[in-house]
Amino acid sequence: MYTAFYHLHSFWAYLVVLVVFLATVNAIIGSVAKRSYGPKDFRISLFALIVTHIQLLFGIVLFFISDKIRWFDADTDVSLIMKNDLLRLYNVEHPLLMIIAIALITIGYSKHKKKSISASKFKTLAIFYTLAFIAMLAMIPWSVWL
Ligand code: HEM
Numbered sequence: 001m002y003t004a005f006y007h008l009h010s011f012w013a014y015l016v017v018l019v020v021f022l023a024t025v026n027a028i029i030g031s032v033a034k035r036s037y038g039p040k041d042f043r044i045s046l047f048a049l050i051v052t053h054i055q056l057l058f059g060i061v062l063f064f065i066s067d068k069i070r071w072f073d074a075d076t077d078v079s080l081i082m083k084n085d086l087l088r089l090y091n092v093e094h095p096l097l098m099i100i101a102i103a104l105i106t107i108g109y110s111k112h113k114k115k116s117i118s119a120s121k122f123k124t125l126a127i128f129y130t131l132a133f134i135a136m137l138a139m140i141p142w143s144v145w146l
Pocket residue numbers: 006009010013016017052055056058059060062063066067068069090094095098099101102136140141144145
């Protein structure tokens with residue numbers, strides 16, 4: 001079970017990075033070029049929301065079954081987790097920042113849907129998706145992933 005979820009989370013991350021990148025660039029270009037918002041723009045922003053939420057589910061499962069997560073050990077030592085870069089990354093920074101990134105995408109998506117003017121839709125998506133994308137890039141464990 002662990003191996004299946006580990007590989008799912010690891011491979012799905014490629015799709016997440018690609019789709020969030022495309023949705024972010026699309027929103028920035030739409031905003032700068034003052035394009036009118038169309039069905040293609042709606043689809044790419046929705047697709048980014050869906051793939052990140054699926055990744056959230058894989059991540060939550062991994063959080064409870066990965067041996068890198070030490071919170072559930074009987075002899076958990078918080079100071080040991082916080083002092084060790086790798087343990088801190090997996091136990092605190094990666095899950096926390098990724099949840100914040102996914103929340104930013106969710107908020108950006110729902111806020112943009114409520115706007116009626118194309119420029120406001122693109123601007124909202126551009127701001128929230130860019131922040132989310134930066135948070136994601138910052139918290140990916142690149143050395144073990146690529
Ligand atoms: C968009 C969101 C996310 C992305 C792009 C992402 C990406 C990744 C990547 C690339 C790895 C390394 C995989 C490897 O070693 O090949 C990883 C590991 C991990 N992620 Fe995420 N992640 C995300 C969200 C989350 C969330 C929300 C959680 C927990 C609530 C989580 C928990 C974990 C854990 C526990 C590991 C370590 C698994 C292990 O090596 O045993 N991730 N993640």
